Amino acid sequence: MDETGALDEALQRLHESGPERLGRLTNHAPMAVEALAARGQARAVHRWLDLYAPRLEDFPSGVEPVTAANWPEALGDPRRAADWIGYFSHEVAERDWREVLAQWWPRLLPGMYGGSAHPVIRVGHAVRTLLAGESTAPRRAELAHGLGYWAARHHPVPGLAPLPGAGSATAALDAVTPISAREGGFPDRLGRIRGLPVWAADVTDPDAARRRLTELVRAATHRYATHGHGEPTMLVHAATAPNAVLRTLPALPRALWVPSLRAAWTASAAVTAMYASDAPVPFTPPGTFTAEEVVERALAHGDEHVIKLTDTALDTGDRPALAAALRAIDLSEPLS
Template sequence: MDTTGTLDEALQRLHASGPERLGRLTNHAPMAVEALAANGRPEAVHRWLDVYACRLEEFPAGVEPVTDADWRSALGDPRRAADWIGYFGREIAERPWRDVLAQWWPRLLPGMYGGSTHPVIRVGHAVRTLLAGESTGPRLNELAHGLGYWAARHHPVTGLAPVAGAEGAGAALDAVRPIAAREGGFHDRLGRVTSVPVWAASVTDPEEARSRLTELVRAATHRYATHGHGEETMLVHAATAPNAVLRTLPALPRALWVPSLRAAWTASAAVTAMYAPKAPVAWVPPGGVTPEEVFELALAHGDEHVVKLTDTALDVGGEQALAAALRAVELSEPLR
């Protein structure tokens, strides 16, 4: 993890910006700069951020402070993003961050599908930083921003019918039924997802839940190498959302690991249903390229989703994961 102070500088710079732009698009910068720092490239953080800066908007105005007495009425209201970030800032200033996370994780988990799963991904990056190093002010504040964004965009998914799945995560993803109507954005498509294959439903042991979640992240990352052309940006989240949950598990009570697995599976399966292509392509082995060289290619490309998928691919490791990262470089528009 970065010990140069660069990440903290970048986070302080970013906390003057809101979690979204244009009322619907996520600010990816906090996640991307954390990935750069975590992968040993802190010197690239501000250069990357200088290019991305035109996509940032000012921090939004507050409406009314969120309190312990009325938080339920503010949950899922995107107009209250500043109020929620302020609430979590106060909570984390007064209590250990792990205690705040443990209290709010089960409240927020059912709504991890709001904001195209970006809020939980942002939280996952923030938690990784806190677990890896010192709990500095900017890093704690980043967790507050992530949790606040999640609370503001909280969006549950209910009424999904269980359908036949498979034992392995990869086969279960293959069993996902694509939605018929593909028009509209994430929220519109999410409303058309009516079923999810059964997978890991019988899991009750926390350690097995962690093992299954690791399997899911690997399968979803591998699948991008063969299915990423269905939608090069949105299908990234089928892997990065469950990986954010996996990264957060060590900071959570073990009793929360099983429900975390179930929510992560639903998210990955739903994204697959919304964006999977009609047919896969063969994945291309990366040859002699090293993981470090793949990350350099992602950094040179610059797109925030490419950087984040590559970050997850390096967590997974292996040839097909590296092939997935290279496929994202090939399919996506570079950051300019």
């Protein structure tokens, strides 16, 4: 993890900005700079952020403070993003951040689909930083911003019918039926999902849940290489959302691991249903690349989703995962 101070400086810069822009698009910069720092590119963090900065918007105004008494009525209200971030900023300043996370994770987990799953991904990046190094004020504040964004965009998806599934994560993702009408944004498409294949529903042991979650992240990352052309940006989240959950498990009580697996599967399968192509396209990378070379290519490309998928691919660490990262570079528009 970054020992230069560049990540903390970048987070301080970013906490002057809101979690979204244009009323609906996510501010990806906190996640991307953490990924770059974690992959040995701390010296490039500010240079990348300077390129991304025109997309940032000022921190939003508050409506009414969120309290221990009124939080249920504020949950899922995007107008209350500043109020929620203020609430969690106070919480992580006064209490151990793990305690705050453990209290709120089961409350927020059912609504991880709001904000196109970006809030849970942001939390996953923040938790990794806290687990990997010193619990600095900017890093605790980043967790508060991520949790606050999640609470403001909290959006459950109830009533999904269980459909025939498969034994492996790869086969279960292949069993996902694409929605028939694939126009509109994430909320519109999410509302058209009526059922998803069953996978890992019989898991009750926390260690088994962690193994299955690892399997899911690997399968979704590999699948991007052959299916990412369906929607190169949004399909990234089929891998990065469950990986955010996987990264958070070590900071959570073991009793929360099984429900975390189930929520992560639903998110990955839902993104697959909304955006995956109807048929795979074979992809073979042009040559052999090391992990370091793939990171450098992702940084040179600059797109925030490319950087985050590359980061997840390195967690998986095998050749098909690196191929998926290279595929994202080929399919995505570079940051300019």
